[in-house]
Amino acid sequence: MVKVAVLGAAGGIGQPLSLLLKLNPNVDELSLFDVVNVPGVGADLSHINSDSTTQAFVPSSKEDKTALASALKDSDLVIIPAGIPRKPGMTRDDLFNINASIIKGLAEGIAESAPKAFVLVISNPVNSTVPIVAETLKQKGVYDPARLFGVTTLDIVRANTFISQLYPKESKPSDFNINVIGGHSGETIVPLYSLTNSKSYYNKLSADQKKELIRRVQFGGDEVVQAKNGAGSATLSMAYAGYRLAESILKSFTSSEEIVECTYLNLDSSIKGADEAKKLVDGLDFFSLPVVLSKNGIAAVKYDILNQISDEEKQLLVVAKDQLAKNIAKGVEFATK
Numbered sequence: 001m002v003k004v005a006v007l008g009a010a011g012g013i014g015q016p017l018s019l020l021l022k023l024n025p026n027v028d029e030l031s032l033f034d035v036v037n038v039p040g041v042g043a044d045l046s047h048i049n050s051d052s053t054t055q056a057f058v059p060s061s062k063e064d065k066t067a068l069a070s071a072l073k074d075s076d077l078v079i080i081p082a083g084i085p086r087k088p089g090m091t092r093d094d095l096f097n098i099n100a101s102i103i104k105g106l107a108e109g110i111a112e113s114a115p116k117a118f119v120l121v122i123s124n125p126v127n128s129t130v131p132i133v134a135e136t137l138k139q140k141g142v143y144d145p146a147r148l149f150g151v152t153t154l155d156i157v158r159a160n161t162f163i164s165q166l167y168p169k170e171s172k173p174s175d176f177n178i179n180v181i182g183g184h185s186g187e188t189i190v191p192l193y194s195l196t197n198s199k200s201y202y203n204k205l206s207a208d209q210k211k212e213l214i215r216r217v218q219f220g221g222d223e224v225v226q227a228k229n230g231a232g233s234a235t236l237s238m239a240y241a242g243y244r245l246a247e248s249i250l251k252s253f254t255s256s257e258e259i260v261e262c263t264y265l266n267l268d269s270s271i272k273g274a275d276e277a278k279k280l281v282d283g284l285d286f287f288s289l290p291v292v293l294s295k296n297g298i299a300a301v302k303y304d305i306l307n308q309i310s311d312e313e314k315q316l317l318v319v320a321k322d323q324l325a326k327n328i329a330k331g332v333e334f335a336t337k
Ligand SMILES: NC(=O)C1=CN([C@@H]2O[C@H](COP(=O)(O)OP(=O)(O)OC[C@H]3O[C@@H](n4cnc5c(N)ncnc54)[C@H](O)[C@@H]3O)[C@@H](O)[C@H]2O)C=CC1
Pocket: 007, 008, 009, 010, 011, 012, 013, 014, 033, 034, 035, 036, 081, 082, 083, 084, 085, 086, 095, 099, 102, 105, 106, 121, 122, 123, 124, 125, 126, 151, 152, 153, 154, 155, 184, 232, 233, 234, 235, 238
């Protein structure tokens, strides 16, 4: 039996993400939690004739902790898209004050009711919210770094789409699976076009086109925020991206093949390859890299990719590392104060 809980399930991401999970044959129980509107979402999804059950939980008051506990109880996978999204003119860091508290409260609930669950954090600023979850679980004595995933998959999805758009006749977006490393905001996002099959396409671009492409991946979120004009940020592409990571993790529970995804993870010594990775990123505790998935969580970090990148990408990493160090420290400080 596989139980998946979505926290923030009534939101712009939560609803389409829950729909996709409802359709996944590897999910037996879908558990939806939100502070508003979630009974309707649950009732709606529950009519779909896929084989999973659907339950929805909403707290009766601000003090009510039982709804979250019931939603989380015995979950194998918990996905968190709870929190406020950006409006034009805001950075992801501007969301910190509100979302940090939301995430900390939810992480406390996970520690109590689903301490062994895989936790996928979508809520922004991801660079800081993932350290908050790590510290909170540590304080509760239930932390397993191999089971914590910052969701950066939308950056990979965008990197694949955007390079293909430059070669509409010669390629399709699904031809690519670009590694995107670093973090999930602006210049902390580092797409590695010099590796995999994107290399030959990328190398044919002019210096200006290369710069523009990298910038588009780094600031792709802004395109959606501006187009939505105050009504939020990416939801549908994000639901797709979050689902892709969840689907890969669910597959890894039973598959014997190697399944690799990029995720923003804690480079903790207990994870194979994390020490090597940490050395290569100047000691940062959190960083997005490709990882090998398994039923016990992250089985290994593919750190060697850092030895293969181009000089241009090394330059991008210098800027990324500097910003990431601050974002991580901010999250840790919040959770430990
Ligand atoms: N990691 C990534 O690549 C991306 C992350 N995001 C982030 O995802 C988050 C959610 O975005 P949207 O779904 O568009 O926002 P939204 O406002 O549409 O939905 C958020 C939901 O969270 C709920 N919520 C608030 N406090 C809660 C709590 N304590 N417990 C449970 N639910 C709670 C709200 O009631 C709402 O239904 C934002 O922080 C956004 O920045 C968005 C796009 C991409």
